[in-house]
Amino acid sequence: MESESLHLNCDYVASSGHILSCEQKAALQTSLIILQNENKFYRVYFWGKILGVKDNYFIAQGVYKDEFAGRKTFYSKDCIHWGLLPHATQEMKTKSKLAKGRFTGDPAYEFEHVETKKIGEGEEATEEEETTIIKEEDRLSSVVAEIDEDVRIVPRGAFIQVPTAEVVKNRSFEGLSVQEAAKLCNYMHFREAKRLDLKTLLQRANMDKAIDFMDSIEDDIPRGAWTLQFERGSGLLVLRSLSWPGYVFYHVPATQKYGSIYFGTGEKNMDLPFML
Amino acid sequence: MSEGEQEAAALVASEPAKEKEFRKAKVYMLTASTLSGLNLYDHLSRVLGKILDERPDNVVDIFEDISKDAKRTKFTSDVDTIQDKVDRSTEVALAQVQRKLFTKQGEDGEDEVPQEEEVETPLPNLMELCFFFEQAGVGLNREEVIRVWLAMKSLVDNHPLQHVRFWGKIFGTEQNYYVAEVEYREGDEEEDEDEEEEEKAEEETVDKDPDEEAEAEEVEEDDTPKPDFKPPALVPKEENRTGPNKKTYFVCNDPGKPWVKLPLVQPNQITASRQIKKYFTGRLDAAVVSYPPFPGNEANYLRAQIARISAGTHISPLGFYQFDEEEEEEEEGEARDHFVENIDFEGIPLRDLTDPSLSNWVHHVLHILPQGRCTWWNPVQKAEEDFEEDEEEEEREEPDEPEPEVGPPLLTPLAEDEEVGGMAAWTPTLSSTLIPQYAIAVMHSNLWPGAHAFAVDKKFENVYIGYGHKYKPENYTPPNPPPIQEEFPSGPEITEADDPTPEEEAALRAAQQEAAEAEEMEEPEGDDDEDD
Numbered sequence: 001m002e003s004e005s006l007h008l009n010c011d012y013v014a015s016s017g018h019i020l021s022c023e024q025k026a027a028l029q030t031s032l033i034i035l036q037n038e039n040k041f042y043r044v045y046f047w048g049k050i051l052g053v054k055d056n057y058f059i060a061q062g063v064y065k066d067e068f069a070g071r072k073t074f075y076s077k078d079c080i081h082w083g084l085l086p087h088a089t090q091e092m093k094t095k096s097k098l099a100k101g102r103f104t105g106d107p108a109y110e111f112e113h114v115e116t117k118k119i120g121e122g123e124e125a126t127e128e129e130e131t132t133i134i135k136e137e138d139r140l141s142s143v144v145a146e147i148d149e150d151v152r153i154v155p156r157g158a159f160i161q162v163p164t165a166e167v168v169k170n171r172s173f174e175g176l177s178v179q180e181a182a183k184l185c186n187y188m189h190f191r192e193a194k195r196l197d198l199k200t201l202l203q204r205a206n207m208d209k210a211i212d213f214m215d216s217i218e219d220d221i222p223r224g225a226w227t228l229q230f231e232r233g234s235g236l237l238v239l240r241s242l243s244w245p246g247y248v249f250y251h252v253p254a255t256q257k258y259g260s261i262y263f264g265t266g267e268k269n270m271d272l273p274f275m276l
Numbered sequence: 277m278s279e280g281e282q283e284a285a286a287l288v289a290s291e292p293a294k295e296k297e298f299r300k301a302k303v304y305m306l307t308a309s310t311l312s313g314l315n316l317y318d319h320l321s322r323v324l325g326k327i328l329d330e331r332p333d334n335v336v337d338i339f340e341d342i343s344k345d346a347k348r349t350k351f352t353s354d355v356d357t358i359q360d361k362v363d364r365s366t367e368v369a370l371a372q373v374q375r376k377l378f379t380k381q382g383e384d385g386e387d388e389v390p391q392e393e394e395v396e397t398p399l400p401n402l403m404e405l406c407f408f409f410e411q412a413g414v415g416l417n418r419e420e421v422i423r424v425w426l427a428m429k430s431l432v433d434n435h436p437l438q439h440v441r442f443w444g445k446i447f448g449t450e451q452n453y454y455v456a457e458v459e460y461r462e463g464d465e466e467e468d469e470d471e472e473e474e475e476k477a478e479e480e481t482v483d484k485d486p487d488e489e490a491e492a493e494e495v496e497e498d499d500t501p502k503p504d505f506k507p508p509a510l511v512p513k514e515e516n517r518t519g520p521n522k523k524t525y526f527v528c529n530d531p532g533k534p535w536v537k538l539p540l541v542q543p544n545q546i547t548a549s550r551q552i553k554k555y556f557t558g559r560l561d562a563a564v565v566s567y568p569p570f571p572g573n574e575a576n577y578l579r580a581q582i583a584r585i586s587a588g589t590h591i592s593p594l595g596f597y598q599f600d601e602e603e604e605e606e607e608e609g610e611a612r613d614h615f616v617e618n619i620d621f622e623g624i625p626l627r628d629l630t631d632p633s634l635s636n637w638v639h640h641v642l643h644i645l646p647q648g649r650c651t652w653w654n655p656v657q658k659a660e661e662d663f664e665e666d667e668e669e670e671e672r673e674e675p676d677e678p679e680p681e682v683g684p685p686l687l688t689p690l691a692e693d694e695e696v697g698g699m700a701a702w703t704p705t706l707s708s709t710l711i712p713q714y715a716i717a718v719m720h721s722n723l724w725p726g727a728h729a730f731a732v733d734k735k736f737e738n739v740y741i742g743y744g745h746k747y748k749p750e751n752y753t754p755p756n757p758p759p760i761q762e763e764f765p766s767g768p769e770i771t772e773a774d775d776p777t778p779e780e781e782a783a784l785r786a787a788q789q790e791a792a793e794a795e796e797m798e799e800p801e802g803d804d805d806e807d808d
Contacts, residue, residue, distance in 0.1 A: 014417035017445065017726065017741035021413045023708050053699045053722060078709070101697050101749055102722070178365070227449040233367025240447070242555065245743060265725065271752035275555045276449075 001259030003032040003044040003060070009259050012250040015231055016240065018263040024058075027079035032060060035074065035082050047073070048246075048262030050140065055105025059085075059144055059262075066166040067159065068192065073144050077105070086138065088145035096139040098132055102265050107137040143266045149191055150268075151241040153217055153249050155258050156186045161213045170211075175254045181237045184226060187249070188214035195219060224276045242276075245269050314347070322346050374532040377426040398440045399425075399432050405442070405737045411707040412718035414728045414741065416445065423531035428456055431526060431535050436461045443525065443582065444726075444740030451529045451558025455582060455740075458524050509655055511543040511647055519642065519650035520546065520583035527578065529558060536560060538579040543648025544571055549580040553745055553752045567754050581744045583644065588746075589727035590641040590738050591690060591702075591719065593624050597640050599687070615640065615686060623733045629717035630704040634690040637702070637719060637729075643683035652680045696723050697749025723747055 001009040007025055010018075020028070028046060036044040041062035050057040058076045074082040086092075099111035111134040118125045160170045180186050195215045196204070217226060225243045230236065234253065241247040246264020251257065269275075305317040323346050327335055335342075402425040409415035416424075424442060432440055439459040446453040514521050526535040552566040556574060564570040564577045597615040628636045642650040684692055693701035701723045707730075708715040721727035726742020764770065776784070 011417060014415075015420055016447070017414065017416065019410060019413060019415055019417075021411050021707065023411075023710065024413065051720075051725075053703055102699060224449070227447075229451070230366060233370035234365055235367050242449070271553055274752055274754060275553050 001046055001261050003028070003036070003046050006032070006046055009250075009257070012236060012252070012257070012259070013238075013248045013261050016238065016248045016263075018246075018248060018261055024079050028058070031076070031080045031082065035060060036062065039072070041072075043067075046261070047144065048264075050103055050143070050262075050266040051264065052103035052105030057103065057105070057107075057140060065168060067169070067190075068167045073141065075107070075140060083107075085141040085144065088138075088142040092138045093142040093146060095132060095134050096142040099134045099139050102267065103136060103140065107135075107140065109136040110134065111136065111139065140266070146268075147244055147247065147262055147266075151244050151247045152190045152260060153187045153239070154190045154214075155181075155251055156188055156216070157211050158256075158258060159188075159190070159214075160210045162210075167213075173256055175256055175258075176251065178234045178253045181251060181253045182228065182230070183218075184228065185216045185218040187217045187239065188212075189217060190214065222273055222276065225272060243269050243272050314350075319343070319346065370530065370532075373530070374423060377423060377430065377532050397432060398437050399429055400441060402428070402442055404735075405739075408716055408730050408732065408735070408737070409728065409739060411716055412705075412728065412730050413707075414718075414720075414739065416741065420531070424454055427454070427528065427531035427535070431456060431458070438462070441737075442739065443586075444742075446556060446578070446581075446740070446744045447742065448556035448558030453527045453529065453556065453558065453578065454531060456526045456535065457586075458526060460524065511649060511653055511655070513540060513542045514649055514651070516540065520587065520644055520648075522641075523586075525579065525582055527560070536575075538575055538582070539572075541576070541579045541583045542571070543653075545576050545580040546583060546644060546648035547646070549577055549584065551755055556744060567757075578744070584746070585724050585727060585740055585744065587639075587641045587644045587650075589721045589724050589729070589740065590639065591637045591729050592640045592736050593621075593629060593731045594636045594638050594689065595624070596621050596734075596736065597638075597687060621734060624731070626706065626712075626715065626717050626732075629731055630706055632700070632704060634693070634700070634702055634704065637690045637731075638687045639684070639690070640687060642686055643688075645681040645683050647681055650683070652682070654680070690719075693723070696747060 001013075006028060010020055010025065032044050032046065035041070039062055042064045043062070045061045045063070047059040047061045050059065055077055058079050060074045060076070060082060062072045062074070064070045073085040075085055076082045098113040098115075100113075101111075113132045113134065115130045115132065116127050117130055119128050120126055155173075155176050157176075158170055158173045159167050161167050176186055191214065193213060193215050196213075199207075220226065225241065227240045227242060229238050229240070231238055237251045237253060239249040239251075241249075244262065244264065247260065247262045249258070249260040302317065305320070306315050308315045323339075323343050326342060326346060327339075332338060332342075402421055403418075406415055406418065406421045410418075415421070428440055428442065431437070435458070437458045438461040441457040443455040443457040446455065516524075521540045525538045527538060528535045548568060548570045551568055552564070552570060554564060554566055554570075554577070556578060560573070560575040560578070562574040564572070564574055570577055595618055598618040600614055600616050624636050644650055645652055647653065690702055695701065699722055701721065703720045703722060705718050705720065706712060706715045707718055716730050716732040719729040719731075723746060724740070724742070725745075725747050727738070727740045729736060729738045
């Protein structure tokens with residue numbers, strides 16, 4: 001969620017149990033402005049909190065004019081001092097999937113993953129242990145990138161792709177109507193489109209190139225990975241991801257207010273198919 | 277509209293290109309506006325008709341005005357049939373429901389205020405607790421808490437309750453549950469028990485029905501084979517006010533909607549709920565589709581999870597509760613399940629409460645044994661009674677006395693909690709590092725993510741906000757299906773043999789005949805033998 005109206009937006013996700021203490025809110029209001037100013041960001045998002053066993057990580061993201069490119073992620077343990085997270089490479093992502101268990105709260109902690117490999121064939125085979133070391137900071141970075149990739153969503157039409165291929169906020173977005181807001185097809189994954197090629201020509205012909213440049217969450221697998229609920233009657237829409245429990249998206253229908261936040265352990269819910 | 281398009285498309289295919297263009301253009305112009313309901317074709321023909329009728333001078337200069345005029349003079353009704361309809365959106369409906377919470381009961385004219393002052397209300401100061409939890413970064417919206425509080429007030433007004441707590445909130449896929457934990461006043465439970473009896477009666481009738489049906493069937497067909505498998509005796513549930521049923525729980529989907537009392541929990545529901553992992557839907561009557569099958573619907577599953585979460589996460593500072601000394605002597609053998617508040621409790625310093633050794637916090641809800649009960653129930657006793665009834669089985673060997681399951685006693689420190697995948701079961705934190713003088717101690721459960729507790733001076737509280745699932749370091753694997761049954765031992769009576777050929781049959785018949793004849797010959801001799 002955007003940092004400039006953090007104290008207001010926090011209220012929208014509070015019904016999911018995601019609240020910040022007054023001290024944290026006050027600290028964030030101060031430190032995020034400094035973060036934005038020092039890095040010359042166009043906009044700063046408060047991304048959420050990853051719960052560790054001993055300590056928690058607060059995550060913030062800064063973006064320049066193009067929201068897709070050049071996004072930078074920062075973490076902090078006290079909401080005041082922000083450290084830049086390394087960019088999550090593909091290698092880091094595959095490695096960090098090997099790490100099991102919760103985050104500890106110490107960025108320098110190293111997870112160890114031991115894999116036994118068989119070398120040779122038949123009776124001569126010898127077992128060799130290969131140890132992979134995953135730094136918690138790297139894991140944090142790749143989990144944040146993965147959550148962004150998997151579940152970060154925006155309402156349809158909230159962002160447009162301008163002819164120069166930049167993705168910018170749509171100034172004339174007026175919010176989804178209540179009827180529209182109740183449909184999953186009106187929410188888009190905020191990432192480079194992956195599944196657009198799979199659509200038929202006929203479907204693609206009806207798309208608006210400026211708006212429909214992202215995948216809608218309607219085709220997400222498994223079906224039912226999102227729970228859509230109206231709160232306060234129909235005054236507030238809340239979308240919770242079940243594949244990353246703790247990710248909450250809110251939108252006030254017919255207004256420009258929308259945003260999302262992640263408060264969780266940083267572990268993907270692999271049991272989802274059993275739980276629906 | 278779409279039909280028109282299709283027609284046009286059909287025509288287009290068979291016509292020359294020029295005609296095609298013309299039709300396309302006409303179809304486009306005939307498209308009605310979504311705002312005014314007009315279409316350009318009709319409008320243009322009306323305007324042109326007007327111009328040709330009136331023939332004004334310099335028509336090209338005033339064309340826009342004529343067009344505007346034509347639009348303006350067209351009759352349109354001011355009344356919007358849709359907007360004038362009564363708005364029954366969910367938002368309005370919910371507001372109507374919740375308005376009742378904010379109206380005072382005594383507003384009809386009777387003043388009940390003096391009475392309320394006399395009776396000490398069991399309603400907790402929820403806002404204060406919310407304030408403390410907010411410092412810890414857990415909890416709900418303040419407005420939401422107020423609504424829950426008012427809803428709990430209505431619960432207190434309508435039931436004879438001794439103790440009420442906001443237990444927490446459980447998220448479902450369609451709706452969420454707010455859970456209130458209550459204790460009835462002693463003696464005032466009759467109404468409550470009546471309900472239970474009804475429930476029992478219902479259960480019995482449900483249980484009986486299949487038997488009766490079966491009996492009816494038996495009359496018709498006596499030779500139906502009946503399985504001689506007897507299911508193992510069901511572990512009996514613990515009575516109201518004991519074990520996992522010590523407290524009663526009410527749930528509602530939205531504050532202001534009616535509170536629904538959850539049924540008592542059965543031990544087999546607890547054991548089954550340990551084996552499954554399902555999201556709640558938010559509808560109490562929804563079926564729980566799972567393997568192994570869960571005995572009951574979502575209300576039972578919810579109740580079982582609440583019992584498990586309470587047993588695992590309800591904690592209090594050491595010394596806040598103590599065992600009743602008078603009762604202590606009476607029940608030495610059994611696990612004690614009664615405690616009283618310690619009046620002399622002075623509070624524990626924050627440094628000790630947030631000590632990672634966790635020895636200053638204790639569980640004040642009994643541990644639930646693997647059997648699904650808090651006090652162990654011996655399944656063998658029941659079996660012995662069965663033996664007496666049917667004497668045939670009496671000779672069977674008496675099964676060994678099973679090892680009683682033992683859990684940690686009440687008020688055990690958290691230090692004894694088992695580790696969860698290599699990490700401590702609880703994470704103690706201070707709410708503020710900047711002003712530690714006024715901070716409070718907060719405990720976050722790692723075993724049940726979403727369970728929290730705080731303590732400051734003489735106050736403490738537990739709350740649960742989450743999906744109602746236990747944390748497991750490994751992924752969930754459903755239990756294996758039971759092993760396949762052994763095949764029937766193959767013997768001569770079930771072995772398939774070749775059908776005899778006609779020659780063999782003839783030979784057999786001849787042999788039988790011979791044998792019969794031989795017997796006839798021998799018979800007199802046999803009789804002689806017997807006489808001897």
